[in-house]
Amino acid sequence: MQTALMALTVALSGFASATPAEDREAMRAYYQKRFPAVEVNAHQDGVYAFDQNAREQWLELEDFPPYEVAVDEGEELYNSPLANGASYSDCFGDGAVKNRYPHFDEGRGEVVTLELAINDCREAHGSDPLSYKSAEMVRLSAYIAWQSRGQIIAMEEPESAGALAAYNEGKRFYTTRRGQLNFACTSCHVQLAGNRLRAEHLSASLGHVSHWPAYRLKWQDVGSLHRRFARCNEQVGAEPFPRQSPEYRNLEYFLTYISNGLTWNGPAIRK
Incomplete structure (x- = not known):
């Protein structure tokens, strides 16, 4: 040992x-x-x-599971319209995208996490970015994690x-x-x-x-x-x-x- x-x-x-x-x-x-x-x-x-x-x-x-409420709230947020009428599905499809993150974005020269991508999606569709401490951000990422269950980590x-x-x-x-x-x-x-x-x-x-x-x-x-x-x-x-x-x-x-x-x-x- x-x-x-x-x-x-x-x-x-x-x-x-x-x-x-x-x-x-x-x-x-x-x-x-x-x-x-x-x-x-x-x-x-x-x-x-x-x-x-x-x-x-x-x-x-x-x-x-006590996280179930957060997942349900995240699903509702995920399907709610952004400022220009689009939704998160226009960026992430059915939400099963956990295996895309994090990744290194060569154009930006930095690591992009799921939370950064959520705010990128919001801004691309005219909505203000969320605080990374906000309940909304956590619940959205909880729903995406749920949708992505069973995917293999393959960075x-x-x-x-x-x-x-x-x-x-x-x-x-x-x-x-x-x-x-x-x-x-x-x-x-x-x-x-x-x-x-x-x-x-x-x-x-x-x-x-x-x-x-x-x-x-x-x-x-x-x-x-x-x-x-x-x-x-x-x-x-x-x-x-x-x-x-x-x-x-x-x-x-x-x-x-x-x-x-x-x-x-x-x-x-x-x-």
Whole structure:
């Protein structure tokens, strides 16, 4: 296990020359050794992949999922007219488009997430952009996640100079220690994955993007992946970045590529 951790640490080091494909393979190999009884793609379910008690509670909640209202509200918003009479379907068809995002847009020179694309659609049809903290944005993305359930995460490998720079910035963010606790994302989700922090198990990095937006019991609401990023920063005593900031979009880009081969399975329920 220590050998596997050292190999992964080297691969994810900001000084490593590993390709994205090598990073992904190192990550998968590490978790296969750390959790030999867990099929690697099962990490799309987070801690429910290895915490049986939590899994049973989760499956009971899924009988009447608390995110269902958000999905229904998102569907209504999705089918409502924009300023010029068009709707989101003119941009996204039936909404099953989660597997398109995030991607690196060469023309814009930046990572485009689903939330950016939603606002692009609104502006293209004469409507004002939504706040990335708004309930409307979260509910629209929850509906799109629902429509996209079962799609395989299959992000193109970053190859251009711009795409590789964005990927490596996301990777650097994930491996950089910050805040009063001097923790990196890898401190909890690589080195300590599967261990308990207070009363909860720490999830593996694989699958961190697969299930968002998610209904968190602590929030009593559906929230975005970037809201979770911000909360993680706050928990280690670091200043969070704005939602949909370049930092968080690059981080999402890195984590999505690492999770290639898993299934989009949002919205989900998390503690």
